[in-house]
Amino acid sequence: MSIDGQLPPKARLLRAAAELLANSGGSAVSTRQITQLAGVTAPTLYHHFGDKEGLFDAVVAAGFDEYVAGERDFAPSGQPLEDIRRMWDNHVQFGLKQPELYLVMFGNIRPESRPAIVADAEALMEEMLNKAAVSGQLNVPPREAARSILAANVGVTLMLIAEKAPERNLELSAMTRDAMVFAVSTEQARNNGSVDSGESSVVVAAIALNAALQASHSDQLSSSELKLFLEWLHRISNSSTS
Amino acid sequence: MSIDGQLPPKARLLRAAAELLANSGGSAVSTRQITQLAGVTAPTLYHHFGDKEGLFDAVVAAGFDEYVAGERDFAPSGQPLEDIRRMWDNHVQFGLKQPELYLVMFGNIRPESRPAIVADAEALMEEMLNKAAVSGQLNVPPREAARSILAANVGVTLMLIAEKAPERNLELSAMTRDAMVFAVSTEQARNNGSVDSGESSVVVAAIALNAALQASHSDQLSSSELKLFLEWLHRISNSSTS
């Protein structure tokens, strides 16, 4: 139960810290656990990394290399906005695959102290957004767009990590992602055109659904149930005109 | 340098914890600091609150009451989506005004363990979104919309807290907020202009009816029938989007 091999103590400490961090299951990781697993004693840790945070920073740096590698891995699709979406998804996947490491990287928030890694991630996204801006696909400055998108990206990832694995719904991510990308893009410029029935009330909704029900899918309900259902819809359309 | 008065020890502990939390400046707050400021000894804390986290939960509960009060304070404007924007802004302001408390409430993230307060905040937002859904202003189910908006809202607030106060740019918040509200609303022209109006209006209709049904907990349908209808509505609203 120790990390051996001919690796020097510094590397063993890094590996031990990363491993414990990955398997800690949410509970804190102590320097004693790390040093024991690495097969060294406490002063060795402090000699090489200064303090616990220094060691974690080093682990994070390695993790960030992996993160960046993932973010750059795919070939640019020629559609910068599509690449942004892939960056987003990659970010979420990274967080879900290594939640403990992710939390050290992005979840260790304290007032007025910004982890360096956030700035790096922002720069990475800004770089990509720059390409979109060059081709006129951005309607806000790349820096602001990057900050905004990354904030939402981190928020969604943290929210997903906090949920129990079987309940995680990636639709949350996709929806938020598309909302953010859409918001900073010039695609929305075309939205001034005609909006069909812009304010759809319950009445309109009920009528539309009513029509849709009769037009198709009617085999999913028995006729009596359908009749009752339509009557119910009718009642709603009349009652809640507020 | 102690919280006196005739307050009982439990209240003094709460007050001391809240005060230390508010002024800790990011560093951790120890039980010894709290008990000393409250003028009691350690076992008193554990008698009343179980453990440190229990005490913090109690502080958070009080903080959440304040948070909810802020969220409900303004009169409904009659425009649910505008109310959602105000909820967003209130959330951010709450976080910036009491960053330490906010971090305990929303920033204390651990894998697979969701703070109860997140669910409460989500419910609060879902309630408001339900009103939007009833009047057909939502193009996604209120629950998903609430989750998505809240995730982005927390992400933005955390990001702002992490920044140094003079550098905080609230434009980040406003921009992300509008992007999210816009994304879940029917204000937008149909996404790519290519979607036929029929399908999307069925989605809107299903969502609006779903919200209306749940809001009016009526006795006009038996629970089993209602359950069946809701399930079917859910199927419709999902099948059209995927």
Next chain:
DNA sequence: GTAGTTCATATAGCGTTGCTATAGGTGCTA
């Protein structure tokens, strides 16, 4: 080849942390 210097690791322990086993005091009801 020996002395000096530097780097790397170990021994041992400090101060603080969250928490608790145990006991004593206080006020109520019977």
Next chain:
DNA sequence: TAGCACCTATAGCAACGCTATATGAACTAC
């Protein structure tokens, strides 16, 4: 007055992050 439930204090445990000090190993200087 006896008993009981509630509340609080004394004292201390194990674990934490971290360090003063010492020892060994490797390299350079003469």
